[in-house]
Each structure stands twice: as C-alpha cells, then as structure tokens.
Amino acid sequence: MADAVLAVDFGTSNSAAAVLEAGHVRRLAIEAEAETLPTAVFFPVGGPMQIGQAATDALIDGEEGRYMRSLKSVLGTSLMHDARLIGGKRRSLAEVIAAFLTKLRERAEAQTGQQFRRALSGRPVHFHTADPERDARAEADLRGCYAAAGFDTVDFLPEPEAAARASTGEAGEVGLIVDIGGGTSDFTLFRRSDRIEIIASHGVRLGGTDFDHAISLSHVMPEFGLGGELTRTLGEGRLPVPKAIYVDLATWAMIPFLYTAEVRRMVDDLVAHAVDRPRLARLQSVLRDELGHDVAFAVERGKIAANGGARGEIALGLVEPGLAVPVTEGTMNAALGEAREVLVRAVYETLALAQTMPGGVDHVILVGGSSLMRVVSDVMRQVCPGARVSRAEAFTAVVDGLALATGE
Structure with missing residues (x-):
C-alpha cells in the first residue's frame, strides 16, 4: 500500500510514530513494545548503530562507542553538515538523523506490513526563536533527512496544532x-x-534540555570548577576559570565534541593553574573517562526527583565516590x-x-x-x-x- 502515510513525531528527547486505520489512531510500538523511543543513537566500536533505549543501555553498560542525543537541536546550524569521526567513520549529523529516521521507518513497516514513502512530520512552530532564515534552513535540513531516509514526500504540521486535533x-x-x-x-x-x-x-x-542545562550549571558545574580562579603563569593576580567548556558540558548535543585531545590538553593546563585543583581535577576525569552523558542523566534524574516538592540529589559517584549534589524545588526554581x-x-x-x-x-x-x-x-x-x-x-x-x- 504505497500511499500509506506515516505520522512521525521526531522529538528532541523522544520520538513516536502512528498511522490512521479506519478513522482511529494506531500508535506503533517502534521500541520494544513501547509507544515512544528515546531520540538517541549509539555507534559501538566495530558494530552497527543502535537507537532508542538500546543506545542508552549501551552507554549505561559502559560499551565503547559514541552516544548522541538531542539531535533535533542541531537542525539549521552549521553543525548539521560538518563531517566528523563518529563510530569509526566520517559522517555528518544530517547522516546520523537520516539513519535514525530510516530505522524508525523500517520498524513501522515491519509492524504494519505497509510500505511508507509519505510522512507527515511534526515540527516546532519555530526551530529557532526570531530567526526566520535559520528556521527555514532547519526545516530544509529535516526535509533532506526524511528524503535520505527513504521518504519520497514529507509534509509538516506544527506540533501544538497537531496536539489540538487530539485534544478533548x-x-x-x-x-x-x-x-x-x-x-x-x-x-x-x-x-x-x-x-x-x-x-x-x-x-x-x-x-527540557534547557531546564537541565540551567540546573547543571547552577548545581553541578561548580563542583567541577566553574566559578573558580586560576593563577597567572606570569605576573600577579588571578583569572576566572573559563565558562565555555562548562556550557558545552551541560548541553546534551555538545557533549560528544568535548572528547578531543585539544580539549583535554586545555583542561590539563587549567588544572595546573587552578586555585582549587580537586574540583578542576573532576572535570579532567569527566573528559578523560567520557562521563559527560552520565552527568547529564544524573542531572535529569535529580530534576525529576525534586519536581513537586521532594528533596532529591544529583548523584555523581561515577566521577568521584560519594559525590552528590542536593537539589530541591527551591534551588531548582532559582536556577529556572x-x-x-x-x-x-x-x-x-x-x-x-x-x-x-x-x-x-x-x-x-x-x-x-x-x-x-x-x-x-x-x-x-x-x-x-x-x-x-x-x-x-x-x-x-x-x-x-x-x-x-x-x-x-
């Protein structure tokens, strides 16, 4: 049935697919009997790309490879088409998104027995606030990813307008x-x-990733040296620890790009000049052991635990045994x-x-x-x-x- 249309909610954190059958919505279990799957990919060393919960499990289990999440956030940016070494091969993020959508289409076809060459995709009202040119580029990027994933036609509908149709x-x-x-x-x-x-x-x-970002910067990154000082190599006085690396470490989409020799050398130099070396040494270990996503997941769990009034904590034992940062609704509201x-x-x-x-x-x-x-x-x-x-x-x-x- 070549004219079948696949509805796709390609989200920053989670994705879903559905079809209309006899006037009724049928959500497709594209993730191990689940109606949504995490928008995440994992490229293991020497193995095929994994998506969804399998990708997250591979990261948590400590498999060697490259984990990526929040892929949607790079649409319309220069990062989309820059080829980088990912999973032992140079590829762009556009290719990664297309590979994710290909897997989603194949799972939908296996579930329904239909062939999908047309898609109706959700899109935010604005991919980028107050930037029409970048906004148009983001939709063009996503359209190209659908085409590369095997769809001949893709139409877009703003996500809140779609949700209005499903409301009661x-x-x-x-x-x-x-x-x-x-x-x-x-x-x-x-x-x-x-x-x-x-x-x-x-x-x-x-x-939500911006909520995580703000909470990470206010609660976690000071434990890694944010807000600290550096001694000067020459002369008197002190310098502030640069903030940029912490901003990237608190940003889901940027974490994989911190695991380079250049960044590690820069952090080694910061540790050598740090007034509070133990805190900067934690940052050093996060990059050395590639724990950035583990930290991001810990922030997310702490946010959820503290939502609604409970006292939670951001557990960072993987970075340093016993390290944890308390988070409450009050401290979270201040950050947000x-x-x-x-x-x-x-x-x-x-x-x-x-x-x-x-x-x-x-x-x-x-x-x-x-x-x-x-x-x-x-x-x-x-x-x-x-x-x-x-x-x-x-x-x-x-x-x-x-x-x-x-x-x-």
Whole structure:
C-alpha cells in the first residue's frame, strides 16, 4: 500500500510514530513494545548503530562507542553538515538523523506490513526563536533527512496544532495547547466547534534540555570548577576559570565534541593553574573517562526527583565516590528563573497574536514530557487564572494529532 502515510513525531528527547486505520489512531510500538523511543543513537566500536533505549543501555553498560542525543537541536546550524569521526567513520549529523529516521521507518513497516514513502512530520512552530532564515534552513535540513531516509514526500504540521486535533473538551471553548518538549516550547490557541479552528500559534527555543542545562550549571558545574580562579603563569593576580567548556558540558548535543585531545590538553593546563585543583581535577576525569552523558542523566534524574516538592540529589559517584549534589524545588526554581520569564513572555505573546485576553482562555492543555515540570503549570495558572488546566497524553498527543491529520 504505497500511499500509506506515516505520522512521525521526531522529538528532541523522544520520538513516536502512528498511522490512521479506519478513522482511529494506531500508535506503533517502534521500541520494544513501547509507544515512544528515546531520540538517541549509539555507534559501538566495530558494530552497527543502535537507537532508542538500546543506545542508552549501551552507554549505561559502559560499551565503547559514541552516544548522541538531542539531535533535533542541531537542525539549521552549521553543525548539521560538518563531517566528523563518529563510530569509526566520517559522517555528518544530517547522516546520523537520516539513519535514525530510516530505522524508525523500517520498524513501522515491519509492524504494519505497509510500505511508507509519505510522512507527515511534526515540527516546532519555530526551530529557532526570531530567526526566520535559520528556521527555514532547519526545516530544509529535516526535509533532506526524511528524503535520505527513504521518504519520497514529507509534509509538516506544527506540533501544538497537531496536539489540538487530539485534544478533548467542551464545544465552543477556547483552548490553549502548551507543548513543552525537549528543545522547544510551543503554543496554539484554538476554538473548538465541529472542527478545530486554529487562532494563533507561537513558539520559542526553550525546552527540557534547557531546564537541565540551567540546573547543571547552577548545581553541578561548580563542583567541577566553574566559578573558580586560576593563577597567572606570569605576573600577579588571578583569572576566572573559563565558562565555555562548562556550557558545552551541560548541553546534551555538545557533549560528544568535548572528547578531543585539544580539549583535554586545555583542561590539563587549567588544572595546573587552578586555585582549587580537586574540583578542576573532576572535570579532567569527566573528559578523560567520557562521563559527560552520565552527568547529564544524573542531572535529569535529580530534576525529576525534586519536581513537586521532594528533596532529591544529583548523584555523581561515577566521577568521584560519594559525590552528590542536593537539589530541591527551591534551588531548582532559582536556577529556572530565567526560563520561567521566557515562558510567561511567550504565553502573553501568543495571546497578543490571537488578540485574546488571558480571561478569554477556557482550557489550558499541557503537552510534552517537560510540561510535567511544576514550573510550567505554575506559569499557566499565573497567566490564565480563570482557565482550567489539564494534562493530555504527555508523550503521544502530538503523534496522535498528526495521525488524525493524515485523514483530513
């Protein structure tokens, strides 16, 4: 059945696929009986590429190879087409994304017995905030990846507009989809009648990986020397420890590019001049033993544990036995203060585009894995205090809506 359309939610952190069968959405178990799979790849030394949970398991099990996550965040950037040594072969990130989408298509075909040459893909409202040229380049990049993955045709639908199609509510109400994913935050105001009428959509480049980034910089990176000082080789006085390497270490997509001889030599020099050498030595060991993703996972787990009021910790025992950093909702909120302001501003900008006052919103629907963060629901209750706030299927609302849209 060559005309079958595969709905694909290619996400920063997780991906999903679905089809429409007899008017009903069928989510495909493209990951070991699961409806979503991590958007991650692992290139083992001397072996084939692994994706999803298998890729993450390979990293956790300590297999030798290259792990990559948050691939979507590089769309529209110069990193996309730079060839680098990955898995023993020079390849670009565009080729890596295409290989991931190829695996996803093949699994979908094996599940359904259909051949998919057409795709309806979700996309954020804006891949890049306030940069139309880069935004267009990002969509072109993704379109090229789908083509390289074996799709003859790909159409795009903004993710919050897809989620609106899958939402439920009362006839006549004005709803606001708040879709907080791994890399972007998207908003769609719509009116519900016999169909979904889209009033306005807006988005910003802010998501769960940015939450992790802020928490990592505020909680973990000081334990690796961020904020410390260096002695001068010549002369008196001290210099601050450079921040750039910590920014990259706290960024999922940049971690693999820190494992180079040049970066390690630079850190060795920092340790030699550090006022607090033990902390800088931790950074040295993270790069030497390639523990950057382990640290990122620890931050993510600590964030989840502290969400909702519990006291958590960021366990860093792999870096140094017994090392752990406490994290509470209070310290996390302090770290996420700037992100909260961006979210508030983005919601008001969405309402302005729709020429709607906050009181005109009847129903706020939270979508996306990062919408589970308490800061998101707090912001929505602050901006739209008269609206009822509910959660949709956090990880599958977008792919459900995409599948429904294939039947329109």
